[in-house]
Amino acid sequence: MQNRVLLVEDDDELRSLLARYLDNQGFTVREAANGRDGLTLALGQDCDLVVLDIMLPDISGLDVLRQLRARTHLPVVLLTARGDETDRIVGFEVGADDYIPKPCNPRELVARLQALLRRIAWDQKAELNASREYGDLRIEPAQRRIYQNGEPVDLTATEYEVLSVLLAHAGSVVRKTDLMQWALGRRLEAYDRTLDMHISNLRKKLGNDDPPRIETLRGLGYSYRVPT
Structure with a gap:
């Protein structure tokens, strides 16, 4: 790069x-x-x-x-x-x-x-190039792409980063401050809704599941739930 x-x-x-x-x-x-x-x-x-x-x-x-x-x-x-x-x-x-x-x-x-x-x-480093699956999603770090049911999901670079962090911690809560730092590379500041908008876009692109696959835990952060 x-x-x-x-x-x-x-x-x-x-x-x-x-x-x-x-x-x-x-x-x-x-x-x-x-x-x-x-x-x-x-x-x-x-x-x-x-x-x-x-x-x-x-x-x-x-x-x-x-x-x-x-x-x-x-x-x-x-x-x-x-x-x-x-x-x-x-x-x-x-x-x-x-x-x-x-x-x-x-x-x-x-x-x-x-x-x-x-x-x-x-994500372009060789050691991160192995594909991984999370239910209906498959992440291909070498391509920087995520597939849903075999079809590529149209993500921006930052949406990819946010989702890849959540997938790496699937089933666990990722604090909002940590997700901001790990995915966007900067500190979370008061009234900054950048991360909220990326999460909203991801939910739309992955489908409006009920319950949602990306859960918001108020006061804590977000958690990715692998659909069964």
């Missing part, structure tokens, strides 16, 4: 600032000032992850994300307006892996990107 980042941001000053900082931190940066150019570059498979602003002059970042998700599992971090929870929720529903509110701290952005790259690289 290399450190190639596509930065899609129409604010020239902010894009230049972030690009310089990322470059100084060892990232190879490609830039796009609008959604159409960003989509073309992203689909050209010349980057490892995308930093995508929601507010773009031609097509919205959410529309770019929708088109990306129809064709690729490339990790995407959204840049959202501070305090706009609606954008964040819709972003996660469409398939974002993480988000950073604007104006963003370049240092935090780098930390988020590095954590995302580490999580992706971790």
Whole structure:
């Protein structure tokens, strides 16, 4: 896994600032000032992850994300307006892996990107490549894919990480703080609903079982129940 980042941001000053900082931190940066150019570059498979602003002059970042998700599992971090929870929720529903509110701290952005790259690289290690089965699910770490009844489940990179952690601890409670650290690579902060949105998306994609296969234990965390 290399450190190639596509930065899609129409604010020239902010894009230049972030690009310089990322470059100084060892990232190879490609830039796009609008959604159409960003989509073309992203689909050209010349980057490892995308930093995508929601507010773009031609097509919205959410529309770019929708088109990306129809064709690729490339990790995407959204840049959202501070305090706009609606954008964040819709972003996660469409398939974002993480988000950073604007104006963003370049240092935090780098930390988020590095954590995302580490999580992706971790499952590519040879010792983790053995497939494992949990009822109707089969995880294939070498492919970073999860199959349900033999069919691939369409997951984002972060959804895959969250589910793989829950599967590794199937039948046990995973504390929310631990799941946030292990799957997203950062600490859980007050009022952060990032993890809740990923769990909600996983439940929808795996089917609305009754009782749910991903159980919420209030005040504790989550537990994956293997369907019988």
